[in-house]
Amino acid sequence: MKIKLVSFAIICLACSPIGNTESLKKTEKEPHLSQAYSYxxxxxxxxxxxxxxxxxxxxxxxxxxxxxxxxxxxxxxxxxxxxxxxxxxxxxxxxxxxxxxxxxxxxxxxxxxxxxxxxxxxxxxxxxxxxxxxxxxxxxxxxxxxxxxxxxxxxxxxxxxxxxxxxxxxxxxxxxxxxxxxxxxxxxxxxxxxxxxxxxxxxxxxxxxxxxxxxxxxDSYIANYRLQLSKANQNQITTDIWIDGKLKSTSEKPALVQVSIPELGMKQNGYPDKNGKVNFTFKPNTDVKDENSLQQWSPKNPKLYSVELSYNGEVVNDKVGFRTIETKQDKILLNGKPIFLRGISIHEESPLTDGRAWSEADARILLGWAKELGANFVRLAHYPHNETMLKVADELGLLVWSEIPVYWTVMFDDEIVYNKAESQLVEMIRRDFNRVSVALWSVANETPNSESRLAFLTRLIAKAKTLDESRLFTAAMDTHSSSSNGVVIDDPLIEFVDVIGINHYCGWYYSVAEKCAEIVWENPYNKPVMISEFGAGALQGKHGDKDDRWTEEYQANAYKYNLQMLMNIPGIQGVSPWVLKDFRSPRRPLANIQDFWNRKGLLSETGIKKQAWWVLNDFYVNMAIKKDK
Missing domain, CATH: 2.60.120.260 (Galactose-binding domain-like)
Structure with missing residues (x-):
């Protein structure tokens, strides 16, 4: 059932639940309200x-x-x-x-x-x-x-x-x-x-x-909104607002929508159109010599602006940043300038208690560790993390890779499974439109190469681009092949992504650490490459020779030679080693070593640093110093 259309068309949210898989099918039939905005x-x-x-x-x-x-x-x-x-x-x-x-x-x-x-x-x-x-x-x-x-x-x-x-x-x-x-x-x-x-x-x-x-x-309210630098004109801020809820009577105008960014001296009013949408365009002062001009968000300057949106007696406050992220040949450009993503992968496990992370305190510790490591980037794997993580990343100046759990052997030839993946993709994007830290949307991790997988993932990317053209698209791939000289980056999905993500575990799942630095990589694509995972396991406090598996020395040695290897990869523009801290996994039963923990963390499950932490920290600090010179 729908409320009778009066002054502008809106779905009755009392009749159609918001955000579940049943209601998504219903909203797709409504041309005025995309499933991305019914949240x-x-x-x-x-x-x-x-x-x-x-x-x-x-x-x-x-x-x-x-x-x-x-x-x-x-x-x-x-x-x-x-x-x-x-x-x-x-x-x-x-x-x-x-x-x-x-x-x-x-x-x-x-x-x-x-x-x-x-x-x-x-x-x-x-x-x-x-x-x-x-x-x-x-x-x-x-x-x-x-x-x-x-x-x-x-x-x-x-x-x-x-x-x-x-x-x-x-x-x-x-x-x-x-x-x-x-x-x-x-x-x-x-x-x-x-x-x-x-x-x-x-x-x-x-x-x-x-x-x-x-x-x-x-009864009628701001459902969703998006503020960003215009892709067509980066001297403009575009604002889209979607109104939802019950309608006013035929004799009444819809309520006035107002948006203001006080620090930039900007304020505009307008009425929703018949589809419940209103658009504003701001032209901020962009004179870099003026201290009151628009500052673009970056890891060095994570500038956020207070935004106030009001409508029908409701006031919604948010903090947003403005920046651009794009690629040019094999470079990643943040605000038009090349950036190397010094990253770390993170699972959503609490550093304070046992189990899932969810609180602001969890986020500040996890992301604080990333900053201490020397990172300007985090890969939030292998699923969308809680919203607080994104808000704290905005504040701390950490770029983010956000991912849906299309992982390993999802049923790529099943249309129902595709719909489930697409729903999760839409839900991830619609929640985090305004989180300036999000730079990359990832549609998969380590999926086996096949025609059905390629069709599945390219559909997801195409869907994502209808919702958000302001970010980059990627996937973590392990479909590279060996050549007589070394390794060839080879995956048909690469044609459809902006950034090539590669998971590679030299010195752990194959070969020995010292040989990693000798590997010659071939990259036939003129696109930026990220090593989205590499690493080795170690039980914190276990010591021995660098060739003794599970020791801190073994892990540190693997990091040393992998870092040498990755810097020789053509087009390398970032790295997010696996992983910040040890995390629980039922796949890891080895008694007295794993005990159902994945031990690839640079930190133990209680936050104690292993030797490999310092290897990566030195690498990132030296890289940042060289870049600043």
Whole structure:
């Protein structure tokens, strides 16, 4: 059902859940509202009720709370939150007496018996809502791994698939003024037709892993916006704003939209068009000799501007930066000048506690380590990290590679799987339009070369370009071949990316470290190359000869010769070694060494530096000194 069109066309978000796979199919039929914009951006800037904290939970490996004994979904599941009203009642669950889990948080590290658990857990909590007239109420989940079905007061409000992107549902018509409850069926089982698929080299953390809140919005509100330097004219700032929600009556004009950037002395007003969109163009002072002129964001000068957007009584504040990123032949240009990306790869694991990272404190420590290492760039692998990481990267001046988990052996010949990957790509891009740190969107990691894989990934790149032409596109590839002289960069996907990402583990998975520096690379493409991964494992505190695997000396030696090798690669413009810190992985069972940790970190899981840290740190510091001379 849609609200009757009056002054401009808008989807009724109370009727169509925001951001789930079901509603994406619906919004694709609407020419006025792309699926990229049907998401309420920057939820932290909206008035909200936090649902963080203790949630009751019930482990349900057989999914008795969803299916009856004939394995059919039924309407008396756990989401009804039934309570005994007489001693004869038969109710075989009770959230009021159940144990609790902290949200945000994964369940694996909060209860010993759940460390390896994969399956369904029901989350539940009560909440009070003071409902106001002419307000919309939207529940916002930062991420739930992997599949979620959300119920409010026993009614299903929507479902979402994908463990690393946010989603939202309008729950205005499902809530009461006063007492309410929410129940979420969370299932982290790995399946062959998922993205990622069954085999990964990271921990399958289950649960509500990022923050949850209920947004209180006007009946018509700013859903999404984008501010950036114009691609056609880099002396202009273009602003696009999308309005969503209920319509005004036929006798009323839509409310005025106002955008201001106070530091630049800029302010404009306008009305949404019939499609709920409004555009502004700013022409800032770009005289570099004027201290009040527009400053472009860079790692050396991570300048952010306070932006205020107002509409229909709502004010949304954000901090954005302005910069350009492009390639010219085999160079990466930031603000028109060549830049070498001195990077490090990072997994989303907390340096403070055990399990998933989600907080600002986590982000500041992880990215602070990257800065201490000498990095100006981070690869956030192998999935979209939490929004706080991007905001802190904006502030600290770290360029970002952001990636969806199209990883290893995704089913490239399955259209349903493609749709899942595309949904995650759209959700990643739409959330982070305004994060100036994001320089590269990556569509895959280490995928095997085939015709179906090429068709799959090129479709993703084409889709991404319809949403964002202001950034570079890449993928981490391991499809290079040997020649009589060394290694040839060889992958048909290279034709479609802006930056060639190569994962290469000389001295660990093949050969010995000393021979790495002798490898001759051939690059037949006139495009920039990044070594998106290299590295070796070491148990922090284990010492021995440089040829003794798992010692810090072995890892440091591998770094020494790999760094010599990569600087001889034609077109090399960046590197993001694997990986900042040790992280959990079920693929790594070696007792007394790995103990289910991937040991390729430059830091231990508790943040202690290994010898290889200093090898890379010296390399980056010396590179930065030479560049500044």
């Amino acid at each position: 309420i951006q920057n939820p932290d800037a909206r008035p909200s009720l936090s649902l963080n904290g203790a949630w009751s939970y019930i482990i349900d490996p057989y999914e008795n709370g969803y299916y009856n004994h004939r394995y059919q979904p039924y309407d008396q599941g756990y989401f009804q939150n039934k309570q005994m009203t007489s001693p004869s009642d038969l109710i075989e669950y009770d959230f009021s007496t159940a144990e609790t889990l902290q949200v945000p948080g994964d369940w694996n590290t909060q209860a010993k018996e759940l460390l390896f658990y994969e399956g369904t857990i029901w989350y539940h909590r009560n909440f009070q809502l003071n409902k106001q007239l002419n307000k919309r109420y939207v529940i916002n989940f930062g991420a739930v791994n992997y599949a979620a079905i959300v119920y409010v007061n026993g009614k299903k409000v929507g479902r979402h698939e994908g463990g690393f992107t946010g989603f939202q549902f309008d729950i205005s018509d499902y809530t009461n003024n006063g007492d309410n409850f929410i129940t979420v069926k969370v299932d982290n089982r790995r399946e062959r037709d998922q993205v990622p698929t069954v085999n990964t080299d990271w921990w399958n953390y289950g649960g509500i892993t990022r923050e949850v809140s209920i947004l209180e919005l006007p």
